Amino acid sequence: MTKNLVQIIGFAGQDPKRFGNIDSNGVRFSVATTERWRDKDGNKQERTEWHTVVFWNRLADIAADLVHKGSHIFVSGPIRSRSFEDKGATRTVWEIHARELLLLDPKSKAIDDEADESLPPPQPSQP
DSSP, X not given: OOOOOEEEEEEESSOOXXXXXXXXXXXXXXXXXXXXXXXXXXXXXXEEEEEEEEEEHHHHHHHHHHOOTTOEEEEXXXXXXXXXXXXXXXXXXXXXXXXXXXXXXXXXXXXXXXXXXXXXXXXXXXX
């Protein structure tokens, strides 16, 4: 048995960038995850990893509309390699092909206020 599944929680490094054509639309952006620890001398250490995430079709549309640079998100899906030629050299990149996206940012106060203003005021109850 084998399983190829990656789950990350991090922050979008830039706004999503669209690619593809009418038959297959995609969105790609990077997500940063940071690991923090103390070394043997008690000094704080930190390492940030950047993950390229690819979204396809309807999930790509959702990500393009709702994710922005700095968005706190959860992403899961398989990791895949892709090779390409760059200045005569073959390069390989690893990408997470997202199947799930959760937005972890709390709703902003401005959005909540706008929603409240669109509702009619509560009516008094009848005895």
